[in-house]
Amino acid sequence: GAVVSQHPSRVICKSGTSVKIECRSLDFQATTMFWYRQFPKQSLMLMATSNEGSKATYEQGVEKDKFLINHASLTLSTLTVTSAHPEDSSFYICSANEGGRGNTIYFGEGSWLTVV
Amino acid sequence: QKEVEQDPGPLSVPEGAIVSLNCTYSNSAFQYFMWYRQYSRKGPELLMYTYSSGNKEDGRFTAQVDKSSKYISLFIRDSQPSDSATYLCAICRTSGTYKYIFGTGTRLKVLA
Numbered sequence: 001g002a003v004v005s006q007h008p009s010r011v012i013c014k015s016g017t018s019v020k021i022e023c024r025s026l027d028f029q030a031t032t033m034f035w036y037r038q039f040p041k042q043s044l045m046l047m048a049t050s051n052e053g054s055k056a057t058y059e060q061g062v063e064k065d066k067f068l069i070n071h072a073s074l075t076l077s078t079l080t081v082t083s084a085h086p087e088d089s090s091f092y093i094c095s096a097n098e099g100g101r102g103n104t105i106y107f108g109e110g111s112w113l114t115v116v
Numbered sequence: 117q118k119e120v121e122q123d124p125g126p127l128s129v130p131e132g133a134i135v136s137l138n139c140t141y142s143n144s145a146f147q148y149f150m151w152y153r154q155y156s157r158k159g160p161e162l163l164m165y166t167y168s169s170g171n172k173e174d175g176r177f178t179a180q181v182d183k184s185s186k187y188i189s190l191f192i193r194d195s196q197p198s199d200s201a202t203y204l205c206a207i208c209r210t211s212g213t214y215k216y217i218f219g220t221g222t223r224l225k226v227l228a
Contacts, residue, residue, distance in 0.1 A: 006159070034216070043204070043220040044160075093159050103148045103208045105216060107159040 002028050004096050006108030013084050013115055020080045021111045023094030029074035030096035034105065035067075038091045050077050084115040117142050120207055122219030130227050135192040139205035139219045142186065146217070148208035149181055151190045153201045154221065160204055164190070195226045 003026040013019045023033055032051050036044040050056040050071035058064050066088075068080040077096075081088050093110040097103065122139045129135055137151075148167055152160035164179040166172045172179045180189040188207075192199055205219040 004159075041223075044218050046216075091157070095160075104150060104162060104165045105206075105208075106162060107152070110157070110159040112157070 002026075002096075002098065002104075002106045004030075004094065004106045004108040006094055006111055008111060009109060010112045011114070013113070015085055015115055017084055018080055018082045019084055019113060020078050021092055021094075021113075023077045023079070023096065023108050025075045025096045025098070025106075028096075028098040030077070030098055031074065032097045033071055033077040034095045034097075035069060035077070035079050036093045036095070038093060038110075040091075044093065047079075081113065084113075086115045089113055089115045119143055119146075119217045120205065120219045122205055123222055124220050126223040126225055128225045128227060129195055131195060131197060133195050133226070135190075135195050135199070135224060135226075137190040137192075137203050137205075137222050137224070139188050139207075140186055141188070141207050141217075143209070144183070144186065145209045146207040147183075149179070149188050150206040150208070151177075151179055152204040152206060153199075154204060155201045163203075195224075197226045197228045200225045 005024045007022045035047045047062045048056040048058045048069050050069050052071050052074050056069035071077040094108045095105045097105045120141045150165040151163045154160040169181050169183045176193045178191040202221040202223050204221045207217050209215040
């Protein structure tokens with residue numbers, strides 16, 4: 001299957017700083033990428049949908065200025081958590097879709113963010 | 117009504133049992149169905165996908181879709197302790213803007 005790589009897998013940052021998480025499609029061009037947040041033992045919560053070259057579409061309740069999403073190329077999307085707060089500590093997962101492979105989406109390995 | 121409903125479990129079965137995992141959905145506009153397996157602290161891994169009503173088999177896994185009832189299932193035969201994970205169903209609307217909806221996930225534990 002297709003490979004989506006996410007980096008870093010684990011990051012610890014101080015309150016007030018910003019942290020960037022990268023999501024790369026390694027063997028296909030991802031026209032659409034999705035960012036999710038997942039709390040322990042809970043389901044995926046879609047944060048935003050990003051299409052290459054355009055602004056991300058954020059889900060209701062997700063702060064655009066806090067969670068900056070950039071999808072500058074067909075293989076890379078980034079999520080930047082700005083002015084991180086301990087409440088932002090969570091598991092962040094990206095997924096990607098390539099039209100040529102049908103409608104299937106493939107997930108990255110996830111990134112654990114801990115804000116101290 | 118949620119667009120997709122999935123029993124969160126947990127579901128505990130003995131090794132070798134046949135496991136049945138199920139989801140229901142409410143909108144017939146969703147025409148593409150996927151099952152993912154997620155181990156603790158990992159990203160979801162695609163197991164199977166299908167467009168059609170009926171069964172699709174891959175090794176020990178069978179995905180079943182009944183569009184008339186808006187019901188999808190994943191069967192795992194000869195379950196193993198390594199199958200212990202959370203299983204997520206996902207539905208996709210393929211007309212207009214793509215939209216993916218995930219179930220809450222069912223936690224499965226296969227006991228050795």
